[in-house]
Amino acid sequence: MIVDVLSFVMLALGGFFVFLGGLGALRLPDLYTRMHAASLTDSFGTILTLGGIMLQSCWSLATVKLLTILFFLMMTGPTASYALANAALLSVDDPEPHPPPATET
């Protein structure tokens, strides 16, 4: 009973975070801010959703499979984010234009 309630709460929170990240990935203005929103769904949405399902699977082979999926997503998500940010940063000639030097009086 308590496990069911906890699982439902985790699934609801996971769905909420996933929706929030999708909304941010659509509406935020920059590539890096969009990556921030997408990493929100990758971390919170994945952990809460898979954890919510894991509580429903009551120690069977499915729990081990869900743990494996969670492990691989936790490993591959930051790696893909790093590769994406690295490629995007290398693709522009001057990634962060320096501000003009302050004029000294």
Added chain:
Amino acid sequence: MYYAATAAILVTMALALARALLGPTVYDRVLAVNMFGTKTVLLVSIVAFLSGRPDFLDLALAYALINFVGVLAVLEFFQKKRHYERPR
């Protein structure tokens, strides 16, 4: 509650597709496709328990790995493409 999470993930996949269609740069599209793939893994996992067939989790695991390799391959291609297109 499975249905609520499934609906949220489907809406997020639609939003990611919209971002992939109107992304200004190619990296926005790669980001959206990566997000779409991760959400596909979550969707397959939830549908496996929704329909009472936990064997679908193997498909979710395979899809996670293929998605990762695909995103890395596309990013590597764009880096190398720009390198090769440099005038000598």
